[in-house]
Amino acid sequence: MDVSIIIPFYQRKADLLRLLQSVQKSLLLCNSGIQAEIIILIDSPENTIHELEMLLSEISDLHSLCTFQVIYNEKNIGVAQTRNKGLALAKGEYIHLIDQDDEVHPDFYYKVSAALQNHDWVLVNGLFQFDLVQKSQKIYYLKPALTLQNFVTDGFLRSPGQVVFARKLKQGKAFISVPNSAGADDRFFWIQQFALNPNMRVSYVLEPLYVAHIHNENFSADSLQLYQCCLSIWENWDFKELPIPKNWVNENILALKYILGKERNFKSFLAYIRYKFKLNRMIRFFIKKVLLS
Numbered sequence: 001m002d003v004s005i006i007i008p009f010y011q012r013k014a015d016l017l018r019l020l021q022s023v024q025k026s027l028l029l030c031n032s033g034i035q036a037e038i039i040i041l042i043d044s045p046e047n048t049i050h051e052l053e054m055l056l057s058e059i060s061d062l063h064s065l066c067t068f069q070v071i072y073n074e075k076n077i078g079v080a081q082t083r084n085k086g087l088a089l090a091k092g093e094y095i096h097l098i099d100q101d102d103e104v105h106p107d108f109y110y111k112v113s114a115a116l117q118n119h120d121w122v123l124v125n126g127l128f129q130f131d132l133v134q135k136s137q138k139i140y141y142l143k144p145a146l147t148l149q150n151f152v153t154d155g156f157l158r159s160p161g162q163v164v165f166a167r168k169l170k171q172g173k174a175f176i177s178v179p180n181s182a183g184a185d186d187r188f189f190w191i192q193q194f195a196l197n198p199n200m201r202v203s204y205v206l207e208p209l210y211v212a213h214i215h216n217e218n219f220s221a222d223s224l225q226l227y228q229c230c231l232s233i234w235e236n237w238d239f240k241e242l243p244i245p246k247n248w249v250n251e252n253i254l255a256l257k258y259i260l261g262k263e264r265n266f267k268s269f270l271a272y273i274r275y276k277f278k279l280n281r282m283i284r285f286f287i288k289k290v291l292l293s
Helices: 015-028 049-057 062-066 077-089 108-115 148-155 183-195 224-237 247-259 267-275 279-291
Strands: 002-009 035-042 066-072 095-096 101-104 121-131 133-138 163-166 203-216
Touching: 002 015, 015 035, 015 049, 015 062, 015 101, 015 108, 015 148, 035 077, 035 247, 049 062, 049 095, 049 108, 062 066, 062 121, 066 077, 108 121, 108 203, 133 203, 148 183, 148 247, 224 247, 247 267
Parallel strands: 002 035, 002 095, 035 066, 121 203
Antiparallel strands: 095 163, 101 203, 121 133, 121 163
């Protein structure tokens, strides 16, 4: 497998070091079966080259396993546009976009590489690690739920690093950002991929091979912010150019407006109930609370 690992970086150097150390362990276990390039995009101008050089020196073995690019943004452009910059630079056959504060299991690239032999898009299960309270929670998805409709009508994937995909897939306008909102750009990236590539071959890895760290500085810790970002993107994005049924979009907009208290009426209440008690959501809840506890 030839993969480009794209890492947007803002602050928290200790998190970036932990991520790179986990990538190093995983690539080592592949026994040279993977050609990798790592693209680190610095979206924090106050971080100096010297500081990053010191950090990268702590994972010197990683340099023998892959090639490195470290790109500094001249000004802060946000995570969505930084990811787009990484996509434009990537040369690998496959793409792995991963947040700086997450990490991969030692078996991650070995198992994903095997799954990509016959597939274009691979989703890996994992764990939420809540750093403040030292508690973890399993992330569990069901393969039948990997559909365009569920990506449109549900806040589905929780971290972009759970997915490795073929660069050949059409990506539309890539990651979308709207003013004063952040945190849901990856959801709409997947919506575009599933809408533009209806015949892509999707695979699913059951084992929890990924850790998404939740702390008070990342977007995933604030559900209301994620809901607001989703609503802002729907309201500012011309989704009509994609083959998405309008009723799916309107249903999600109504549910989001109800959750955020922007529109509370009978119609939005029904949309919220259908959103809250979707079958795949209830099954995931049952598996997480009963079978995996």
